[in-house]
Amino acid sequence: MTTRPKRGSPARANVGPERKDAAMQWKHKDLLDVSQLSADEVRHVLATAAYFREINSRPVKKVPTLKGRSVVLFFAEPSTRTKTSFDMAGKRLSADTFALAKSGSSLSKGETLKDTALTLQAMNPDGIVIRHGSSGAAQFLAERLECSVINAGDGRHAHPTQALLDALTLSRRWKGEFSGKTVLILGDIAHSRVARSNVLLLTMLGANVRLCAPRTLLPPRPDTWPVAVYSELPQAVQGVDAVMCLRLQLERQQAGLLPGLREYARTFGLSPRHMALAAPGACVLHPGPINRGVEIDSALADSAESLILEQVENGVAVRMALLYLYLTRKSPDAAQSGIPA
Numbered sequence: 001m002t003t004r005p006k007r008g009s010p011a012r013a014n015v016g017p018e019r020k021d022a023a024m025q026w027k028h029k030d031l032l033d034v035s036q037l038s039a040d041e042v043r044h045v046l047a048t049a050a051y052f053r054e055i056n057s058r059p060v061k062k063v064p065t066l067k068g069r070s071v072v073l074f075f076a077e078p079s080t081r082t083k084t085s086f087d088m089a090g091k092r093l094s095a096d097t098f099a100l101a102k103s104g105s106s107l108s109k110g111e112t113l114k115d116t117a118l119t120l121q122a123m124n125p126d127g128i129v130i131r132h133g134s135s136g137a138a139q140f141l142a143e144r145l146e147c148s149v150i151n152a153g154d155g156r157h158a159h160p161t162q163a164l165l166d167a168l169t170l171s172r173r174w175k176g177e178f179s180g181k182t183v184l185i186l187g188d189i190a191h192s193r194v195a196r197s198n199v200l201l202l203t204m205l206g207a208n209v210r211l212c213a214p215r216t217l218l219p220p221r222p223d224t225w226p227v228a229v230y231s232e233l234p235q236a237v238q239g240v241d242a243v244m245c246l247r248l249q250l251e252r253q254q255a256g257l258l259p260g261l262r263e264y265a266r267t268f269g270l271s272p273r274h275m276a277l278a279a280p281g282a283c284v285l286h287p288g289p290i291n292r293g294v295e296i297d298s299a300l301a302d303s304a305e306s307l308i309l310e311q312v313e314n315g316v317a318v319r320m321a322l323l324y325l326y327l328t329r330k331s332p333d334a335a336q337s338g339i340p341a
């Protein structure tokens with residue numbers, strides 16, 4: 001997907017195949033879910049992220065692209081990967097990042113989300129990255145704020161930046177070709193924003209998607225989703241090119257959805273014997289955090305088939321691309337500048 005210029009070469013200013021892409025005018029103010037993006041726009045995000053991957057491989061990983069811009073990282077739910085990678089992404093682009101957690105904010109004193117958001121807006125940030133336990137929280141902010149709002153996960157609704165980093169990971173594995181590939185999403189789909197955003201994005205890019213879960217962990221009316229639904233893992237995994245395991249979201253589940261963790265692990269936990277039924281070269285993804293021995297066998301998580309840590313690495317590049325695109329978007333009649341080297 002990328003052409004790597006030699007280190008120190010003036011050719012670095014030319015981003016090769018992405019150069020044409022880099023001139024795409026980004027028109028969106030906010031990223032609430034991948035459904036807002038066209039397939040061309042998704043490909044543009046992935047090409048831009050591929051460029052930033054190259055920057056992340058340099059000894060000095062910092063460029064002045066967003067110098068003088070400020071980004072608030074407003075995480076009202078726990079996060080390791082998304083929060084740290086957005087922070088790192090902003091800093092590598094020379095933006096100033098400010099982290100706010102629910103426990104350290106006035107939300108914990110009874111302030112409403114609206115008042116917290118308007119307070120943050122009054123400080124004139126260029127973007128707010130929000131994670132919140134309520135579906136629709138990102139849209140609520142986007143409708144009220146002038147700055148860009150990027151959804152870092154809202155309730156069980158959407159996790160667009162996770163789906164984009166998963167797409168970059170699979171695109172690199174499959175050399176950009178999604179058509180004819182089959183991805184199995186396995187586990188707690190009912191409570192998963194990752195599953196919802198990935199079904200939208202993978203099908204948009206041309207992949208076939210299967211879901212496999214106990215009946216109690218499937219969403220209502222899965223027949224209305226553009227997927228094939230399975231209840232037996234050995235059948236679901238037959239011939240697939242990738243398996244995306246999901247964590248059991250115990251914090252979002254009502255009691256009684258599962259007989260027990262041991263029974264779940266025995267029936268729906270992904271193991272090497274399942275991967276033997278998948279297509280040759282099939283890979284394993286997991287958005288994290290993983291529960292070893294529950295949804296995924298511990299040795300499989302650490303095996304050569306596992307792309308879990310590559311997903312984390314790609315998360316920084318994708319979030320750099322998104323901060324770059326959303327924070328430098330121009331009015332519809334102005335052309336967007338190319339990516340600075």
Ligand code: CP
Binds near residue numbers: 080083162287289
């Ligand atoms: N995948 C994901 O969203 O991980 P975090 O909860 O650690 O951000």
